[in-house]
Amino acid sequence: MTGAAFYAALAAASHCAAGCSQKEAVWQSDKLTLYRYRPIARPAGGGVPLLIVYALVNRPYMMDLQEDRSLIRGLLAEGLDVYLIDWGYPDGADRFTTLADYIDDYLVGCVDYILNTHRLNALNMLGVCQGGVLSLCFTALHPKRVRNLITMVTPVDFHSPADLLSKWVSKIDVAAWVGEGNVSGDALNQLFLSLMPFRLMHQKYVDLLAGSPDQDRIENFMRVEQWIFDSPDQAGAAFREFVLWFYQENRLVKNRLEIAGRKVDLHTVRLPLLNLIGKRDHLVPPAASAALQRLVGSDDYTVLEFDLGHIGMYVSARAQREVPAAIARWLAPR
């Protein structure tokens, strides 16, 4: 491929849409949309649906980027009935939305919808990254509504030694930073990129240029690129609470967290729990996730570590092979 052709291929791929699996919106509340994915395999999992709770700080289509890079497709291929929460893009009208609103209203609404639809008392939940924190809080507050909980690259101990973000925000006056507005997604991107600036702002692009110029690779790159920079603004109140309560005060570990006036005590979480950790995760250090084991009251606790980074846990070829199968295997007897 010539240089001009490579350039043209990049330009053409810049409009590749992320998302490959068929889904339908089944429930909405304000900007939140709950999706249910269409099955592609014989049902498994005992008919208990799996609700994926994604983070607020990025868009959830990373879970279903393209056919060969889709955790959701892998789960569907295992016969699971998959739901996904899309939190939407908060705007200025959402600036006072709190964590209690997200956990005890929006998330409760999604769970209720699914339980009513399936006539069940409890569902399976997969919390991803910050979504894992929300899932843990939800489970502690509503233990009877979750049958099995899976946490993926989820921070629990926010003061682990390798946690650079935590060190950076430790002395920031987060109330003043947020003010009464939202937090810009662009500003957060800048922060995340500056965790590893040479790799994320330089080497990545050199890799693209120096690698093979095949169209699939370029399109995959552009979809990930879209995901990285398509970052929603954060509802100011919820963001302030998250940074203060989790990053600065480490309330989950110190057992001092309250949501909507009720205590979130991880010791009361006694359901079967699968914790998926990326050993090379620079955003959520393994120790930050591994702390979960000593904090929950569950006897049925499984931890699986993958030699992958944070994003690799969603979209690497190895993750596609191993993560959905591991989840399905773990859920099967439960």
Add this chain to the structure above:
Amino acid sequence: MSPFAVRMESGIVDHELWRQWQAFATLLSSAGPAPQARPAHDGGFGFAPFIDAAERFTAAARTILDGAGSASARTADEAARTFSDFLREHFADFQMPWNAGLGAAGVQPAPMENSPAFGPTREHQQRWQRTAEAWRRIDDARRRLQRLWSDALSEAATAFAARLGPPPYAAAMSAEAARKLYDLWIECAEEAYARAAHGEAFCEALSEFVNASSQWRREVQASIEHSAKLLDLPTRSEINTLSHRLRSVEEQLRAASKTRKPRAPAGGAKRARRRVKR
């Protein structure tokens, strides 16, 4: 002994290194479109900066190695220092948070003496003094961060030179070998940066930068709101007040709904939620 000296003694390694970087730059250049094929609105965005980076890196390596090879007085350590300076300069304006994004944007306020404020303009003068003070703090924190960044780059360049060692490359230089050199530089840079970024000085400076930026924004917002009020334009503060009142009404409705229906669906009174029609 510096690895640069080792290369000079071997007599061929310096040229090898230069050729490897040259090939790497050529490789990247070949990926780019011809100038006339480049869209006018591209504005250099895309991969042009990375091609430029490789070319400049190559040119710097050539200058250093040529100089080191011809002038006996120039020591290997000087060559390493020159190289370090180049790297520091090249990456000095990287888009780090203190250069863009998180910080205060706009025009630096005019310097204002810390003169006592009194009379009808007292409040305005004090606000402008606070704004100027916030800007001074931002600037100070930015300088500290830039210095730490520069030190990290210098440390990275030294580590890079130390880790080059004897070249494992074949006489026929390959693009793969050039990539290894580049990747080694990135690795050294990330390691040096991580050491700095985890350090107390960096965390302190970054916090100060963000906190001062927050103060600057708050003061500027107050100034703009003052002007808006003079023109009877709605302000963000007024909208926030209304939003708080609306939330309060929603909460009261929710509580009332729970009182009326003890077994209401979890989540209480619903927002604008609906089941999506299929």
